[in-house]
Amino acid sequence: MKDLLARWMPIDASAHGAELDQMNAIVHWLMALLFVGWGIYFIWVLFRYRAGRQPKADYVGAKSKISTWTEIGVVIAEAIILVGFAIPAWARWVTPPAAGDNPLTVRVIGEQFAWNIHYPGPDGVFGSQKAELMGASNPIGLDPEDSAGADDIVTINQLHLPVDRPVTVLLSSKDVIHSFALPVLRVKQDAIPGMETPIHFTAVMPTPAAATLPACAAEKECWEIACAQLCGLGHYRMRGFITVHEQGGFEAWLAEQGG
Ligand SMILES: [Cu+2]
Secondary structure: HHHHHHOOOOOOOOOOOHHHHHHHHHHHHHHHHHHHHHHHHHHHHHHOOOOOOOOOOOOOOOOHHHHHHHHHHHHHHHHHHHHHHHHHHHHHHHHOOHHHOOOOOEEEEEEEOOEEEEEOOOOOOOOOEEEEEEEEOOOEOOOOOOOHHHOOOOEEEEEEEEEEEEEEEEEEEOOOOOOEEEEHHHHHEEEEEEEEEEEEEEEEOOHHHHHHHOHHHHHHHOOOOEEEOOOOHHHHHOOEEEEEEEEOOOHHHHHHHHO
């Protein structure tokens, strides 16, 4: 039944996406069942209690227990979705990757209307930032006095990731609330000014050549970062691109950027 909905979903390149897609499918099938059930019941009530057949109001009401049991069944189904699927998926989602799995930490800072991506560079330490240094040539206000920031890499709208390596994105915003959405990686999280929200996921599929810039732009097949929260007049152009590199390709890209 998952496959019936899968045709409308974007490709899933993440380790955790199948679980979310399955839950999405279960919830939608339950909603479809309730919609059809209530629809049939509504039509039956209109017919059964029409004025011609039921001229006088019935003050006793329904005596059958069917409605009670149906309601209990729906509550049980919803409890199974919540306890059996949603809470375990959420628990895995908020658990940071083990240090032994060599996770990559990237900072993503939303602004009107772009995504700033900040890599710590070979030293693995993010350089410090100062709000007063922020400007067109230094969008995240990296402090040149701080030696930890000398090897940092900052890109705009270009998120590069390694395949099969856990990633933690530390998400924040410079101005208003944005929503960092990576549809092909089944990631969506609000970016809130004044807060740094961690997100954990692993990409398990390298971006195909056809979905990489510039080839993808014409075919409309890019792996995109979308802003999923209306954030101002330029919201529609707050669009970034994801490149998941093959083994070794990410390190080569980092070295190229650093050079
Ligand atoms: Cu936005």
